[in-house]
Amino acid sequence: MNIAKSAITALIADDEEGPREQLRAALQRLWPELQIAAASEHGVDAWDDFLAHEPQVCFLDIRMPGLNGIEVARRMAATASPPQVVFVTAFGDHALSAFDAGAVDYVMKPVDDARLGQAIERLKARLQKDGGSGPDLNALLKQLLPAVAAPKPKPIQASLGREIKLIAPEDVIFFESDNRYTRVVFDGGDALIRTPLKELLTTLDTELFWQVHRSVLVNSRHIASAVRVDENSMHITLKGREEKLPVSRQFQGLFKGQ
Amino acid sequence: MMNKPWATLRGFFREVDWRLVFLLGPRHRFTPEQWQRLDRLPGISPTIKVAAVVNVLALALVAALKLPWPIARLVFCGTLLLGLVTLWVSADMWRRPTQKRLHRAYGFSAVPLGAVFGFMLASQPQRWLQEPWHHELLIRGCAIGFVYTMAIWAVAMWRNEFMADWLHDEALREQKLELAQRLSSAQIQPHFLFNSLASLQHWVAVKDDRAAPLLQSLTSYLRATLPLFDRPLLSVGEEAEAVRRYLEVMQARLGGRLRFVLDIAPDAATAQLPPGVLLTLVENAVEHGVQPQLSGGELQLRAYLPAEGGLCVEVLDDGPGPSDALLQLPPLDPAAMLRDAQASLGLQNSRLRLWQAFGDQAELSLSHRSEGGCRAQVWVRTSPPHAQSRT
Numbered sequence: 001m002n003i004a005k006s007a008i009t010a011l012i013a014d015d016e017e018g019p020r021e022q023l024r025a026a027l028q029r030l031w032p033e034l035q036i037a038a039a040s041e042h043g044v045d046a047w048d049d050f051l052a053h054e055p056q057v058c059f060l061d062i063r064m065p066g067l068n069g070i071e072v073a074r075r076m077a078a079t080a081s082p083p084q085v086v087f088v089t090a091f092g093d094h095a096l097s098a099f100d101a102g103a104v105d106y107v108m109k110p111v112d113d114a115r116l117g118q119a120i121e122r123l124k125a126r127l128q129k130d131g132g133s134g135p136d137l138n139a140l141l142k143q144l145l146p147a148v149a150a151p152k153p154k155p156i157q158a159s160l161g162r163e164i165k166l167i168a169p170e171d172v173i174f175f176e177s178d179n180r181y182t183r184v185v186f187d188g189g190d191a192l193i194r195t196p197l198k199e200l201l202t203t204l205d206t207e208l209f210w211q212v213h214r215s216v217l218v219n220s221r222h223i224a225s226a227v228r229v230d231e232n233s234m235h236i237t238l239k240g241r242e243e244k245l246p247v248s249r250q251f252q253g254l255f256k257g258q
Numbered sequence: 259m260m261n262k263p264w265a266t267l268r269g270f271f272r273e274v275d276w277r278l279v280f281l282l283g284p285r286h287r288f289t290p291e292q293w294q295r296l297d298r299l300p301g302i303s304p305t306i307k308v309a310a311v312v313n314v315l316a317l318a319l320v321a322a323l324k325l326p327w328p329i330a331r332l333v334f335c336g337t338l339l340l341g342l343v344t345l346w347v348s349a350d351m352w353r354r355p356t357q358k359r360l361h362r363a364y365g366f367s368a369v370p371l372g373a374v375f376g377f378m379l380a381s382q383p384q385r386w387l388q389e390p391w392h393h394e395l396l397i398r399g400c401a402i403g404f405v406y407t408m409a410i411w412a413v414a415m416w417r418n419e420f421m422a423d424w425l426h427d428e429a430l431r432e433q434k435l436e437l438a439q440r441l442s443s444a445q446i447q448p449h450f451l452f453n454s455l456a457s458l459q460h461w462v463a464v465k466d467d468r469a470a471p472l473l474q475s476l477t478s479y480l481r482a483t484l485p486l487f488d489r490p491l492l493s494v495g496e497e498a499e500a501v502r503r504y505l506e507v508m509q510a511r512l513g514g515r516l517r518f519v520l521d522i523a524p525d526a527a528t529a530q531l532p533p534g535v536l537l538t539l540v541e542n543a544v545e546h547g548v549q550p551q552l553s554g555g556e557l558q559l560r561a562y563l564p565a566e567g568g569l570c571v572e573v574l575d576d577g578p579g580p581s582d583a584l585l586q587l588p589p590l591d592p593a594a595m596l597r598d599a600q601a602s603l604g605l606q607n608s609r610l611r612l613w614q615a616f617g618d619q620a621e622l623s624l625s626h627r628s629e630g631g632c633r634a635q636v637w638v639r640t641s642p643p644h645a646q647s648r649t
Contacts, residue, residue, distance in 0.1 A: 015549070016511050018457025025463065042552055063449075065550045090452040110456035199552065 008127060009037040009053060013046035013069065014061040014088060019109050023059060023088060026111050031120050043067030047075055048198040050083070051214040051250060057123055058083045059107075063090075066202050079250040084126055086119050153205060158184055158191035165191060169204055173222045173238060174245060177215035185243075212236060213248045226255035281411070283357040284418030288425070293354075295428070296421055302352055310348070314341030317405070321398050325391060333395065337402055343367060344406040348413045355418035360411065368407050375399060447541070450507075457511050472510040479503035483537070491615060494561045494571065495527030497536045501559060504537065508544055515554025516544065526561040529569045531636070532611035535622075536561075538604040539573040539634045547577030547632050555631075568619075569638040576631035580624040587623065608636075616640065 010027065014020035020039055027034055034057070038049035044066035050058065058076065060069035067075075073085045087106040105119050155166040167186050176183045181192040182200065197215060210220050224239045226247060234247040234255070247255070277285045288296065318341060322334040347363045379386050379396070386392050454476055461469035482500035498520055505518045540559060548555035558574040587609070605622070612620040620638045627633050 016453065016457060017513060018460045018511060019453065022456055022460030022463070025460065044552065063549070065552050090449045090456070109452055110459045 007033060007035045008057060009035045009055040010057040010059065011038045011040065011046065011049055011053065011055040011083075012036060012059045013040040013043065013049075013064060013072065015042050015064045016061075019061070019088070019111075023111050023116075026113060026116050027059075027120075030113060030117055043069065043072045044198045044202060046072045047201070048214065050076055051248075054081060054083075054250070056081075056083050056127060058085050059088050060085060061088050066199070078253070080253050081250065084123050086123065154203065156184060156193060156195075158193050160189075160191055167191075170208065170219070170221075172209075172219055173241070174216060174218040174243075175200060175209075176217075176245075210251075210254060212251045212254065213246050216245050218245060277357070283360040283411070284355050284414050285357075286418050286422040287356070288421070292425055295425065299421075299424065302349060310345055314338065314345060317341060317402065321402055325394070329391065329395070333398070340371075340402065340406060344409055347410050351410060351414040352417050355414040355421065360414045363410060364407070368403070371403065375403070450541075454507055454511060468510055472507060475503050475506035475510065479507055489533060491530040492533040493527060494529050494531060494536070494569070495522060497531065497533065498522050498527070498559065498561070501536055501540050504540065505544075505557070512549070512554065515551075516548050517554070517556040519556070519558045521558065521560045523562040526563050526569060526571075529561075529563070529638075531569070531571070531638070532608075532615045535608045535611060535636060536571060536573070538608045539571075539636070542604060543573050543575040543577070543632065543634065546580075547575030551577055564637075568640060569636075571636040573634040574627060574631060576627075576629070578632075579626045579630065580632045584624045585626075612636065612638075 012020055012023055012027075014023065020041075024036055024039060027036065037053035037055045038046075040046035040049045043064040046058070046060065046064070046069075047067060050072075058073070060072055062069040064072075069087055069089075073087075076082055076085065085104065087104065088109060088111065089106055090109045105122060107115050107119050153169045155168055156172065158165045158167060167184060172184055172186045174185050175197055176185070177197045178192065180194075182195060182197045184191050184193055197217060200217065201211065204217070208220060209217050210223075211217050218236065218238075222238050222241075224237045226234055226236045227244075228234050232249060234252050235244045236247055236255075237244055275285060277283065315338070318334050318337040321337040322330040325333055344367075347367065350359060350363070386396050454472070458469060458472055458476070460466075461472065479500060482496075482503055502520060505516070505520075509516045509518070536559065540557065543557050548557060555576045558572075560570075560572045560574070562570055564570045584605070587605075605624075609622050612622055616638055619640045620636065622634070622636050625633045625635070
């Protein structure tokens, strides 16, 4: 990998400004060469910022609106370049006891320099070794996260001129980010909605809707094939449609072609 | 129709404990953990030991009375030996009064002895039934055997019942203790405290102007909350003050994401409630109603005296609304609450406190608001009291 040359980048996610900035200041003090690529205000942003910046290190708060820290970490672990994750938690978080096994690193809020220093040393060691995540982080996080009830699918409301159209989520073929809007393509037309794609992610059934790109969410039932164009790029074709949708490197693992 | 008397009869007999009817022995079974607990019971006291030995000696003397000397000596020794065996078996029953052990003890002692006795009787019936002192010996032997058998049986039965009662009492005592501890320590959540300190630490370090007001709110909150639980009842106005401090801290931490309105009617402010109830409802609303929303939310606390009497307190938020499990709260069962630590612990504690203070006259319920969000309501039907109506 190309870690040796470029600086190591990091993402910090906490829904409260105080702890977020405290961690940022502590990191700048203890690990000056670390570049903080993003400081996200909640789980949805954290996931989106991760896709945008692909940092090697992520510091995640556990209790965050949108997606909690463990959910974000699980999604990250499933991508092509899973980052090193350190959870930042306050005393009393239920998942804490599971971390004592040493498999997942965590620091407590308010962050103290000594403990953060240890975590940084471990991060550096692991990054130097191979840059990949050691144990099967995904399986581990699955244990930590109590089964979340599938969100009730709500119809998507899209205004078409004067009419407001209700679209059942399963009828949608794909969603695509389009500047400040999200384009909804469904059986029989398309429409623009104001809900950002990254927020839709938390309300849709992830078994049905696959994120294949930072700005594309596709109904897996409508995928016809995935076509590898060259070493790095891939796109998918849809059943009975002309569009080709890009698959970013992070998500190419979805299509393994056994 | 025909089956009904039959079913009644069956129901009646199902309630019969056949072990007791047929004198089978102790009825309670204990788990290994319970045995471990039971080992904490004190051992047999010296008084009981001495009394038991004196009784055995006395019985041996009585058994040997008025018999010819050589036979009397034999009877005395035999009875004494049997008595000591009985004491040894009883001591075992004292420690582990189970049906299995009782049957085993009988299998090793009473049954072989009875068989020998029966064999002697059957082989020479004339001698044992006719000859005067042989006859006397037979009767005394039966009586002594019966006394010892019953002694072991009684010890096992009594001790088994005693242990079951003791375990029950012990469990109740522990429940009470745990409840008291949980009620007193339920309120200040370490999560809240440490998160607040994290913000504070940073703002102090960077000399942010928000540090001083946050510290002041946090201090006032702690000052208002710590002595809160020493009192059985607290006025709504006093607790609303603690709630305001709490909300100020949260507002400082969450920035623009939390908005709140406190609306306490002046006549409702003097009404009394068990401490911590309002604070719990507000904490729940912040945690489950405001914080999960990406753009934050608004919280309202209202207290008023409704026209139909009593006191009504409402906490409203505009979040995702209560989960289905919280809409239908189960009947209040203090014992069950202690058994399984539930997610809605704060809520259950509040219900328990309300129940302790007002019995059936108070009600805590959660519902969906028509405009979205959750409504937590406490309704006390009687006019608020001056002191506790129940202990």
